[in-house]
Amino acid sequence: MAVIDIIKKAETKHDLTRQEIVELLKTDEHDAELFAAADRVRKQFVGDEVHLRGLIEFTNCCSQNCLYCGLRQDNVKLERYRLEPETIIEFASKAASDGYKTVVLQAGEGEFYSREEMLQIIKSIKALDVAITLSIGEKTREEYQAYRDAGADRYLLRIETTDKKLYEKMSPGMIFENRVRCLHDLKELGYELGTGCLVGLPGQTMESLADDILFFKELGADMIGVGPFIPNSDTPLGDATGGTFELSLKVMAITRLLMPDINIPATTAMEALNENGRMLGLQSGANVIMPNVTEGDYRRLYALYPGKICVGDTPAHCRSCVTAKIEDIGRSVSQGYGYRKKAAVRSMAKTVINRKLEIMQDIADVVAMNKEIGLGQDIAALVETEKYKQCEDFATKMNMELTVIEQKVPDEAKRAYRIRFKLAMMKGIEVFGEPSLFLQWIDKQADAFGGEAWRCLITSAEGLQKVIDELGRISESNSQP
Numbered sequence: 001m002a003v004i005d006i007i008k009k010a011e012t013k014h015d016l017t018r019q020e021i022v023e024l025l026k027t028d029e030h031d032a033e034l035f036a037a038a039d040r041v042r043k044q045f046v047g048d049e050v051h052l053r054g055l056i057e058f059t060n061c062c063s064q065n066c067l068y069c070g071l072r073q074d075n076v077k078l079e080r081y082r083l084e085p086e087t088i089i090e091f092a093s094k095a096a097s098d099g100y101k102t103v104v105l106q107a108g109e110g111e112f113y114s115r116e117e118m119l120q121i122i123k124s125i126k127a128l129d130v131a132i133t134l135s136i137g138e139k140t141r142e143e144y145q146a147y148r149d150a151g152a153d154r155y156l157l158r159i160e161t162t163d164k165k166l167y168e169k170m171s172p173g174m175i176f177e178n179r180v181r182c183l184h185d186l187k188e189l190g191y192e193l194g195t196g197c198l199v200g201l202p203g204q205t206m207e208s209l210a211d212d213i214l215f216f217k218e219l220g221a222d223m224i225g226v227g228p229f230i231p232n233s234d235t236p237l238g239d240a241t242g243g244t245f246e247l248s249l250k251v252m253a254i255t256r257l258l259m260p261d262i263n264i265p266a267t268t269a270m271e272a273l274n275e276n277g278r279m280l281g282l283q284s285g286a287n288v289i290m291p292n293v294t295e296g297d298y299r300r301l302y303a304l305y306p307g308k309i310c311v312g313d314t315p316a317h318c319r320s321c322v323t324a325k326i327e328d329i330g331r332s333v334s335q336g337y338g339y340r341k342k343a344a345v346r347s348m349a350k351t352v353i354n355r356k357l358e359i360m361q362d363i364a365d366v367v368a369m370n371k372e373i374g375l376g377q378d379i380a381a382l383v384e385t386e387k388y389k390q391c392e393d394f395a396t397k398m399n400m401e402l403t404v405i406e407q408k409v410p411d412e413a414k415r416a417y418r419i420r421f422k423l424a425m426m427k428g429i430e431v432f433g434e435p436s437l438f439l440q441w442i443d444k445q446a447d448a449f450g451g452e453a454w455r456c457l458i459t460s461a462e463g464l465q466k467v468i469d470e471l472g473r474i475s476e477s478n479s480q481p
């Protein structure tokens, strides 16, 4: 397929094969089209608002030894610091007063704070009415659970690379499978999950970057941070070539095309390589920026790589600087918490029980709305039926589509719309016997509506009613001898 057609496919279907991603990554002939497509998808799915997350780099101590990172334990040249819990809370409090709705707590990995201290920090910051993102590395499931219970909402843990061999070479002593285990635990515990990769690690291939992107999608992450690897002379990779701004931007743009409704930061490392890097990121698929709200010399000491931006600036200056830049490119700073839409719904159903109750409520609504659907009225029994399970599987697949369409529906109409959508889907399966046949039908042209496909009608409640009515007619004619 021609590269331009691959971009078109990605923009419309949000799906590419590994080979297609590799082809996109290998050529730079159509980069402008790729970035423009990612920008359109960003606008369509997550809008023009940019979410700001205030980043607190609370300790540069680390007991790991990633070859690429300036915080690695064996880097004796680095002066280490460990902020007191009260200082961390104070920085967070200032960030909240400055209007930040999310505070990101990032640090090296290790036991530099007791469990009690961490829980106290999380609880105190949560009381400021902000969302909390943690980025503190690999922990046990039990620890993740404790932080979540204390109020942490999101977690950032980059997979760095999905090439197991490369990963374990880059992070001696760390085990790839444990990284993946952490990501799954975090997701199961209801965190909004952030991951991502480093672009330009020594020995990394385009195929491997394509695998990273497909991994993000398969994992169902809510946020993806992609950044160039920038060699640090105080590490064993000081002489490495490092990643480029352009390739990082491409990996980010393709990620947007394939995961249209997630949150994607324009990463700080991108701006270390290009003075306009974050704005170019925002114009190529990103919708998040993480300004530093750490104060004083700690910014400089959190030295992952050389050329870090804003090391001599204050939180107030960065906030106004970044706001002006965002407005300059015709975008606006969001006033909300900036949850991923889909995950915001999920976080309401914090436990599996809540989720089941929600599902049962939906079914009750559906049954009440249309008894003739033939699913019976015994809700508890209904949940156990094969037919219901089939509908649920199907509903999961349609979820992405529903999320997208829902954005166009006014808030007060959302619930009614969702019920009608589910009703139409269930009825469709009822009539056609299985989801795939129903999908074939829904993509067919509806002669009665000027040749549009039935699918075009499902974007409004009225359209959905037409679909339901037609399904009723098909059902009736099917039942005639």
Ligand code: SAM
Binding pocket: 068, 069, 070, 071, 106, 107, 108, 109, 135, 136, 137, 138, 156, 157, 158, 160, 197, 198, 227, 228, 229, 230, 231, 232, 269, 304, 305
């Ligand atoms: N210790 C935690 C972890 O590793 O997940 C969180 C802090 S760590 C410093 C945050 C991120 O910094 C890592 O996920 C890595 O991708 C990035 N990083 C480290 N060294 C870097 C470098 N030389 N260039 C660009 N990014 C780097």
Ligand code: SF4
Binding pocket: 062, 063, 064, 065, 066, 069, 070, 071, 072, 073, 107, 108, 109, 137
């Ligand atoms: Fe430590 Fe994270 Fe740096 Fe690895 S990337 S050395 S875990 S701070």
Ligand code: FES
Binding pocket: 291, 309, 310, 313, 317, 318, 319, 321, 322
């Ligand atoms: Fe820090 Fe511009 S964002 S100075």
